[in-house]
Amino acid sequence: MAKEAVFTMKLEPELRDAFMAAAAEVDRPASQIVRDLMRGYVEKLRDEREYVEFVRRKVEKARKSIEAGRGRSNEEVSAHFAKKRAELRRRAAEGRG
Template sequence: MSTKAVFTMKLEAELRDEFMAATMEDDRPASQVVRELMRGYLDQRRRSREYDEYLHQKVEAARVSMREGRGRSNEDVEAAFAAKRRQLMAG
């Protein structure tokens, strides 16, 4: 992969030294490890955004269901499961 941009950053000397020593122990270029860390961070953010969108869609679908009278109230659900718990405990 050819270098197309230079990225400069400030960090503590101790952190830099420890990082460089670790990459040398692994016989890997520090720049390669930093690129992998960056890609991992971006992937984590992408997955987080996708999950947030998924969750938003689920909540909105539940709201629509409740508005249309197809949902059950929290009280109804709690009562149904309380009855199931009592049945299991008696069983």
């Protein structure tokens, strides 16, 4: 990727000095570290937007399922998985016996 843009920012001298020292400590150019931080930030925001959209679609699908009468109450789901857990415990106990 071509590096043609210049990015200037203002920050506290203490922060700049600490950052430059940290960059020197790991023997990396400060500009490379800043690029990595920027890429990470952009990626994090993209991932968050994608996750929010994923959840929105999932909720919409669940609402449509409930409206169509395919939903189950919390009690039904809890009972279903309690039964599954009991079955798994029984099978595990048989395997040890």
